[in-house]
Amino acid sequence: xxxxxxxxxxxxxxxVAALASLFGTLLFMAxxxxxxxxxxxxxxxMRRLVLISGLAGLIAGLAWLTxxxxxxxxxxxVAMALHxxxxxxxxTQFGHWMLLRLFLLVVALFLMRRPGVAIQIALAGVALAVxxxxxxxxxxxxxxxxxxxxxxxxHLLAAGAWLGGLLPLFLAVGCLSHEMAAATCxxxxxxxxxxxxxxxxxxxMQIATLMGGLPGLFGTGYGHVALLKLGLFVVLLxxxxxxxxxxxxRLAATASTRPHMRVSIAAEMVLGALVxxxxxxxxxxxxGTHEQPVWPFAWRLxxxxxxxxxxxxxxxxxxxxxxxxxxxxxxxxxxxxxxWPALGMFAAIxxxxxxxxxxxxxxAYPTSFFxxxxxxxxxxxxxxxxxxxxxxxxxxxVEARGDGxxxxxxxxxxxxxxxxxxxxxxxxxxxxxxxHGFTAPDGETAMAGFSGVLSSEAIWHLIDYLRxxxxxxxxxxxxxxxxxxxxxxxxxxxxxxxxxxxxxxxGRAALIVAVSGDxxxxxxxxxxxxxxxxxxxxxxAATPTxxxxxxxxxxxxxxxxxxxxVSLDALAGTQVLVDQDGWMRAAWRPxxxxxxxxxxxxxxxxxxxxxxxxxxxxxGAQVHHH
Amino acid sequence: MRLAAxxxxxxxxxxxxxxxxxxxxxxxxxxxSELATPPGQIVLTFTEGVEPxxxxxxxxxxxxxxxxxxxxxxxxxxxxLVIDLPSLPGGEYTVIWHATSVDTHRTEGSYRFTVH
Numbered sequence: 001x002x003x004x005x006x007x008x009x010x011x012x013x014x015x016v017a018a019l020a021s022l023f024g025t026l027l028f029m030a031x032x033x034x035x036x037x038x039x040x041x042x043x044x045x046m047r048r049l050v051l052i053s054g055l056a057g058l059i060a061g062l063a064w065l066t067x068x069x070x071x072x073x074x075x076x077x078v079a080m081a082l083h084x085x086x087x088x089x090x091x092t093q094f095g096h097w098m099l100l101r102l103f104l105l106v107v108a109l110f111l112m113r114r115p116g117v118a119i120q121i122a123l124a125g126v127a128l129a130v131x132x133x134x135x136x137x138x139x140x141x142x143x144x145x146x147x148x149x150x151x152x153x154x155h156l157l158a159a160g161a162w163l164g165g166l167l168p169l170f171l172a173v174g175c176l177s178h179e180m181a182a183a184t185c186x187x188x189x190x191x192x193x194x195x196x197x198x199x200x201x202x203x204x205m206q207i208a209t210l211m212g213g214l215p216g217l218f219g220t221g222y223g224h225v226a227l228l229k230l231g232l233f234v235v236l237l238x239x240x241x242x243x244x245x246x247x248x249x250r251l252a253a254t255a256s257t258r259p260h261m262r263v264s265i266a267a268e269m270v271l272g273a274l275v276x277x278x279x280x281x282x283x284x285x286x287x288g289t290h291e292q293p294v295w296p297f298a299w300r301l302x303x304x305x306x307x308x309x310x311x312x313x314x315x316x317x318x319x320x321x322x323x324x325x326x327x328x329x330x331x332x333x334x335x336x337x338x339x340w341p342a343l344g345m346f347a348a349i350x351x352x353x354x355x356x357x358x359x360x361x362x363x364a365y366p367t368s369f370f371x372x373x374x375x376x377x378x379x380x381x382x383x384x385x386x387x388x389x390x391x392x393x394x395x396x397x398v399e400a401r402g403d404g405x406x407x408x409x410x411x412x413x414x415x416x417x418x419x420x421x422x423x424x425x426x427x428x429x430x431x432x433x434x435x436h437g438f439t440a441p442d443g444e445t446a447m448a449g450f451s452g453v454l455s456s457e458a459i460w461h462l463i464d465y466l467r468x469x470x471x472x473x474x475x476x477x478x479x480x481x482x483x484x485x486x487x488x489x490x491x492x493x494x495x496x497x498x499x500x501x502x503x504x505x506x507g508r509a510a511l512i513v514a515v516s517g518d519x520x521x522x523x524x525x526x527x528x529x530x531x532x533x534x535x536x537x538x539x540x541a542a543t544p545t546x547x548x549x550x551x552x553x554x555x556x557x558x559x560x561x562x563x564x565x566v567s568l569d570a571l572a573g574t575q576v577l578v579d580q581d582g583w584m585r586a587a588w589r590p591x592x593x594x595x596x597x598x599x600x601x602x603x604x605x606x607x608x609x610x611x612x613x614x615x616x617x618x619x620g621a622q623v624h625h626h
Numbered sequence: 627m628r629l630a631a632x633x634x635x636x637x638x639x640x641x642x643x644x645x646x647x648x649x650x651x652x653x654x655x656x657x658x659s660e661l662a663t664p665p666g667q668i669v670l671t672f673t674e675g676v677e678p679x680x681x682x683x684x685x686x687x688x689x690x691x692x693x694x695x696x697x698x699x700x701x702x703x704x705x706x707l708v709i710d711l712p713s714l715p716g717g718e719y720t721v722i723w724h725a726t727s728v729d730t731h732r733t734e735g736s737y738r739f740t741v742h
Contacts, residue, residue, distance in 0.1 A: 072680050072730050092677045093728040139648075139674040139729035141705070286731075290649070379658070491656045499654055 004071045005284055011064040013280035016131060016156075017273060018057035022108070023124040023157070024164015025049050030117050032165065032187035033172060034180055042175045046168050047112070050120075053164075054109045057127075058102060065089060065098050097133045128160050129153040135283045136210060148209055155202040162195035163272035170265045173251070173258060181261070182252035185243065192240055199233070212289040215369035219293025222285045229278040236271045239264055292370045295428075300364035304424075311359065318356035325349035365432035372427045372460045376467070378488040378559035384465025385562060387458055391450065400469055412438060412446035417466050418473040423483060430463045465562070472565030475587065481563075484614055487512070487578045488559040492534050492549035500549055507580050508532050509610045511602065514560060515540065516572035524548070524599060531606045536560055538572070564589075575602075579609045648672035648727035650735055651705075657737040664714040664741045668694075672725055675704040680726035683709045687717050704728070716741050 001009070029046050033039055069088035070081035089095035108123040132138055132152035140148060169188055173181045207217055207226070217223040243264050250257040306312045325346045332342025374380040388400070395414040397404040402416035415422070425433075435456075437449035450459065467485075474482045487510075491501050502510075510532040511524070517539035524533055527547050535542065537552045544550045561571040564587055573590040586605065588596040596602050654669040655661055668683060678699050685692040692714070697707040707725070722736040 068730055072677070072726055072732070074732075087679060091679055092730075093675065094730045135729050136731075137729075139727050141674060491659070499656065501652065501656075503652075 001284065002071075004067060008064060008067045008071055009280045009284045010277075011060055011067055012283065013277045015057055015060035015064050016128075016280065017163075017276045018053050018060055019105075019124065019128045020156075020160035020164040020276065021167060022050060022053035022057055022105075022164065023121070023128050023160040024162070024166070025053060025168045026117055026121045026124055027161050027191065028165040028168040028188065030121060031191060032169070032184055034183050034187060036180070038176060038180055039172075042172050045171050045175070049167060049171070051109070051112060054105055054112075054124075058105050058109075061098065061102050061105070065095070065102075068094065093138065094134055097130050097138070101127045101130045125157060125160075128156050131156045136287055144209065148206070151202045151205045154198055155206070158195040158198035158202070159276075161191050162199070163269075163276070165191055166265055166269045166272060170262060170269065173261050173265065178251055178255035178258060181258065182248050185248040185251065185261075189244055192244070196237060196240070203230070203233075210287040210289060212287075212291075212293060212369075215293035215295055216288030216291070218297070219295050219369060220288035220291040222282065222288040222291065223293070225278055225282045225285065226288075229275055229282065232271050232275045232278065236268055236275065239268045239271070243268070292367070294366045295364050295368045296366075297364060299361040300368055301360055302362040303360065305359050314356050315360050318353045321349055321353040322357070325353065365429060365436075367432040367435070368426070368428040370428040370431050372463060373457075374460045374464050375489045376464055376486050378490040378553070378556045380461040380464040381468045381488055381559040381562055382465075382555035383458075384461035384463070385469075385558065387454065387462050388465055388469075391454070392462070395447070399473070400466065410446055411440035411442065411444045414447070418470055420474075420482065422466070422470050427460075427463055430466070431459055434459050434462060468559060468562045472562050474565070475563070476565030480586075481584065484583045485563060486582050487576070487584050488556070488563065490551050490553065490556040490559070492551040493544055494549040495544045495546065502578075502582055505532050505534075505578075506582060509580050509606050510534055510578040511606065512536060512560070512576040512578060514538070514557065514571045514574045515542070526603060526606055529603055529607055530610070538568075577605055577609055579613060581613055583614060585609050585614075648674050648676050648705075648725040648731070648733050650723070650737075653721070653737060655739045658739065660740045660742060662742055664711070665739075666711060668709050668711060668721060669700075670707045670721075670723055670725075671703075672705050672707070672727070675728040676707060677726045677728060678707060680732075681707055682724045683707060684722045685709075685711065686720045686722065687714075692719070714741050 025046055029043065029050075033043070033046075065088070066081055066085055069075070069085045072088055072092070072094075073080070073084040075081040075084055087095075089099055104123050104127040108120050108127070111120050111123070130153075132149045135152075137145060137148040137152050139145070165188060169184065172184045176184060207213065211217050211223055211226060212220070217226060243261065247257055247261045247264060251261050305315055328342050328349070329346035332339045332346065335342075388396075389398070392400070393404055394406045395404045395410065396402055396417055397407070397414075400417035402414045404414065407414050433447075434454075435449050435451035437445065437447040440446045454462070468488065471481050471485045474480075487502055489502050491499050493499055508530055511526060512534050513524075514536045515538070525547050526533060533548045535548055535550045536556050537550055538554070538557045540552075542550050542552070557571060558568065560574070560576070561568050563584070564571065564574060564576075566574070566589070570589075575588045575596050576584055577586045579585050586609070588594065594601060596605075649672065651671045651673050653671070654667075655665045668685065670683065676699075678697050681697055683694070683697050685694055693712060695710045697709050700706050700708055707723070718738060718740045720736055720738050722734070724732065724734045726732050
């Protein structure tokens with residue numbers, strides 16, 4: 001992070017903390033503070049706190065807007081920063097939301113003298129809840145963006161209600177009688193409890209969307225800041241539980257607990273402030289979904305065992321036993337009379353059951369959760385094929401069957417990359433194998449790592465080629481693909497000079513036809529059933545007509561031949577049906593039994609595919625996970 | 627430890643990655659493309675909304691920068707930047723883009739295309 005980004009993050013945290021304090025204090029006065037003559041003095045100091053929080057929020061907000069404007073515009077002087085503030089404020093999304101928030105703050109401060117706190121709480125709440133629109137969530141768009149904005153807004157409001165209520169709680173415990181102070185602590189409990197539940201629930205959602213799940217949490221810089229924040233939250237929560245379950249009752253009984261309670265609340269405030277700072281730095285970083293997560297553990301969870309009829313029983317029984325053991329332990333903790341026998345049984349069950357859960361874990365590597373950036377592009381597959389011939393075929397063989405000329409001299413036989421087993425490895429694991437190689441059990445190098453030889457991009461291209469080739473070999477053997485394979489990505493030219501890629505066809509089934517120079521391009525249209533036609537051309541200068549688009553880059557022809565397991569010359573005349581989600585569903589070659597030259601047969605097949613999508617999770621670019 | 631990890635993994639199993647920060651989603655003319663006719667425009671589509679006032683697209687040939695218009699948003703798409711190009715003679719071109727997303731983060735990148 002540059003200096004200006006750090007300054008922006010610090011100002012952002014001060015601004016948000018002040019807003020949280022404003023909202024939390026107003027809510028505290030309305031909900032937690034007992035009504036009565038003894039509270040007049042503390043109400044006065046809280047009104048002062050509201051004023052100070054509002055002003056601090058206003059000043060820090062203006063400072064943040066200025067520094068953020070400078071960062072956006074790349075300003076290198078104060079004069080230039082001030083010069084761009086109006087442009088940013090008036091003509092960017094960030095500026096608009098900031099202006100709205102500052103306006104709400106000013107209105108809330110003007111209403112200070114009026115009785116009735118509800119409208120002030122509402123204004124402060126809206127000002128606080130605008131926060132996600134100033135950050136990542138506001139930029140995502142679509143349903144996912146709206147979901148994240150709602151989740152973050154709730155997160156902010158919950159944090160404001162809890163953390164912003166700590167300072168007024170501290171004041172109340174300091175000046176009220178010890179009985180009333182304890183009553184105030186009890187009054188704060190519903191706010192705290194609801195906030196903690198909301199914070200935890202919305203945090204899980206944010207981990208899933210912005211973090212890239214657990215690999216993102218453990219394996220990226222963004223995730224590590226989030227873990228730090230999570231750790232602070234757990235300590236904060238422990239202190240809150242201590243305050244409520246132990247110190248509050250003591251405070252009700254004796255005034256001498258007052259200093260302990262105040263120290264504990266002060267510690268909560270410090271931790272709360274650190275959480276806000278961590279959140280602000282989190283908001284200034286690239287989210288974990290944009291980084292390749294470096295998995296820190298030597299194993300990862302693999303639920304594949306549950307889909308294997310031969311082996312699902314063992315972990316299922318072990319999981320059931322583990323759960324029963326835990327239930328017995330909980331019962332033991334609740335009922336003192338059975339405590340020791342219950343805990344003994346719990347220990348015995350777990351000692352037997354837990355080792356059987358081992359089958360749920362498989363070896364993992366730092367790159368296990370890397371995802372390919374290539375989108376299974378035809379250009380990547382074709383480039384990977386050239387790389388394979390140059391760097392890999394000497395050991396793995398021209399067909400990748402593990403039978404290259406140098407295979408016999410190696411301490412371990414090279415892998416047969418056409419085998420079914422190959423498909424059990426995810427992209428990240430293949431990336432690790434290629435980049436780091438293999439060592440034989442005696443320590444001798446069986447395969448040298450290619451990390452110093454090939455660029456990361458080249459390794460991804462190789463992986464795409466290997467997947468395409470593996471599928472093509474299976475197609476050659478059996479006439480179908482053993483598991484869903486996405487259509488390789490390519491650009492095609494349509495009539496009127498429009499260029500499309502396969503993403504533009506999402507939602508429509510497509511017929512892909514390979515046409516070489518010796519043949520006629522038959523004009524066909526399946527527009528009446530909502531399907532597209534794309535011609536993959538070789539050696540002909542065809543121009544797109546009507547609704548048909550044409551891909552004439554040679555790599556597209558090569559990639560298609562590889563996934564079909566045929567030579568370049570044998571591809572002509574081949575037809576492939578792609579469904580509305582981009583999966584290749586069926587292929588036909590001249591001479592095959594069914595007659596796909598008959599438009600009625602093809603239309604029937606296309607309709608069938610359109611009405612039977614396959615249930616495979618296919619989000620983002622990564623389409624070949626297992 | 628493993629059990630805890632297992633429970634957490636189950637919780638986060640339905641993870642759907644979301645974008646943030648404007649990264650290039652697609653480009654016209656496409657990345658690395660070879661064109662028979664010179665393009666009249668460059669259209670860059672990003673993974674999220676961008677601020678045109680604080681984003682730039684520069685096109686370079688062998689001699690330096692090619693004069694182009696300022697980037698603008700098409701009226702129907704806040705994730706696209708468009709610039710108009712003068713008539714480009716044959717040669718290799720590099721497109722260098724700097725984007726500021728609506729969440730104020732700046733990203734940059736470049737790619738090439740060739741006109742025959």
